[in-house]
Amino acid sequence: MISRGRKVEFIEQIKKRAKNQKKKIVLPEYMDRRVLQAAEIALREEIADIIIIATNEEIKANSYDLDLSKATIIDPKNYEDLENLINYFVEIRKNKNLSYEEAKNLLLTDYMYFACMLVKTGRADGIVSGACHSSANTLRPALQIIKASPNIRLVSAFFLMVVPNCPFGENGIFIFADSGLCQNPNSLELAQIAASSADSFQFIVEKKPLVAMLSHSTKGSAKHEDVSKVLEATKLAKENYPQYTIDGELQLDAAIIPEIAKFKAPNSEVAGRANVLIFPDLDAGNIGYKLVERLAKAKAYGPITQGIAHPVNDLSRGCSVEDIVGVIAITAVQAQKKLI
Numbered sequence: 001m002i003s004r005g006r007k008v009e010f011i012e013q014i015k016k017r018a019k020n021q022k023k024k025i026v027l028p029e030y031m032d033r034r035v036l037q038a039a040e041i042a043l044r045e046e047i048a049d050i051i052i053i054a055t056n057e058e059i060k061a062n063s064y065d066l067d068l069s070k071a072t073i074i075d076p077k078n079y080e081d082l083e084n085l086i087n088y089f090v091e092i093r094k095n096k097n098l099s100y101e102e103a104k105n106l107l108l109t110d111y112m113y114f115a116c117m118l119v120k121t122g123r124a125d126g127i128v129s130g131a132c133h134s135s136a137n138t139l140r141p142a143l144q145i146i147k148a149s150p151n152i153r154l155v156s157a158f159f160l161m162v163v164p165n166c167p168f169g170e171n172g173i174f175i176f177a178d179s180g181l182c183q184n185p186n187s188l189e190l191a192q193i194a195a196s197s198a199d200s201f202q203f204i205v206e207k208k209p210l211v212a213m214l215s216h217s218t219k220g221s222a223k224h225e226d227v228s229k230v231l232e233a234t235k236l237a238k239e240n241y242p243q244y245t246i247d248g249e250l251q252l253d254a255a256i257i258p259e260i261a262k263f264k265a266p267n268s269e270v271a272g273r274a275n276v277l278i279f280p281d282l283d284a285g286n287i288g289y290k291l292v293e294r295l296a297k298a299k300a301y302g303p304i305t306q307g308i309a310h311p312v313n314d315l316s317r318g319c320s321v322e323d324i325v326g327v328i329a330i331t332a333v334q335a336q337k338k339l340i
Contacts, residue, residue: 180303190233213248
């Protein structure tokens, strides 16, 4: 079993990787005290260079007793290159007939749009938002401006789960996907989510991903169109992404508990060992991560997006300061991958 010390050790390793090649991470939610507290910690620990979108007055009103002297504070209204950002935004959205005035208004009133333009133009490397805004408020501007990576058909999201005192997964470390974005993926989309999640696990956790396509059925124990969807997704994932070890359909217990896997799925390479869990829809994924977070006292970092050209990561509105610091570190590490 892993200890709480082991749990802390993992995120400390992520922070160490972030420090090795510091990136510029934008925080557009100056109005949330937790975000500013996390910014102070990230700066003190040198996890990333932090950019906060706010006026000086807004920062002063919310950062009392915090040391944000090393942060870069950008006031959109007084930004020296605002005109170029507006014109480029209009160009990006010309197929939607975005006017100059509409673009200007969005950049000056919705700081997430401004943050996305900083990343799009190379002035920053990633964004962390969502502490006090919905996922839609965070991801819509990112998909409109930064857009998907080349050759990626589907942008999806996962939670990086770190479970204390847990012998399963990668010593208690899992990816749960999609737990934050794709509502009801079809078989092809599930296969794509599986591949993206395997790649994310391999890069972030630096261990071999073992991917379980989850269902209420294991290897034909139930018949239903929902089971058929997962079966087809497993088939497509194996055919299209042979570099990853993927199996399904598997019930959760068969996926992670060796003793149960022995009689439910004895011939599976994944059963009993899975560390990447692909849920059949967003309801299951979101409920699943919250159950583990609250009942098992796990750390849940995310939703972490995958498939966007530059990392833009959401936060649960119930996140802690520690959670935000962790997501800042993960975002910085994701940004490093763009150089590979």
